[in-house]
Amino acid sequence: MRIVKYTLAAATALLLTACAExxxxxxxxxxYQPSLYSYYKHTAAPEKEIETLNAVIQQANAKNKPVAPGLHAQLGLLYVNTGHPDLAFRQxxxxxxxxxxxxxxxxxLMRNKQGAAQ
Structure with missing residues (x-):
């Protein structure tokens, strides 16, 4: 009976550990994700999104973590749309x-946005 109790307890512990977030x-x-969503839902201005994404980059640097894939590309597209192709190409x-x-x-993107840089 003790073996069954210990086995059940161990199985429960494993199950809870496996389900842990x-x-x-x-x-x-x-x-980044909420910002992107609000931008494409047209509830935020491009300048606000640029500010938000630059803040995400600063926070990532402070935490010594890389930014999410696509963030620099999205920031670059926002810079192109607001008339800053030089900043876009950096991104x-x-x-x-x-x-x-x-x-x-x-x-x-850089080939297609080349005209915006001139």
């Missing part, structure tokens, strides 16, 4: 550096 992620997301380059698999897309 993981609180740490590889990337720092901050307000596209940062995205390529952090995520080499995005190189083709970042190169595509």
């Amino acid at each position: 993981k609180t740490s992620t590889t990337y720092y997301w901050g307000e 596209f380059t940062a995205e390529k550096t952090a995520f080499p698999e995005s190189s083709f897309y970042m190169d595509f």
Whole structure:
């Protein structure tokens, strides 16, 4: 009977441990996702989104964590849309550096936004 109780207790502990929520992620997301959502729902101005994403980058640096994939690219697109292609290209380059698999897309964006830089 004791063995059954110990086995049941161990199984319960394993089950609870397996269901525990993981609180740490590889990337720092901050307000990136809610910001992106509000931007595409047209409830936030591009300048506000630029401010939010730059804050996320600063917070990530303070926590010594990399920013989430796509954040630099989104920030770059926002800079292009607000008439700052030089800042956009810096963000596209940062995205390529952090995520080499995005190189083709970042190169595509830079080629297509080249006219905005002139």
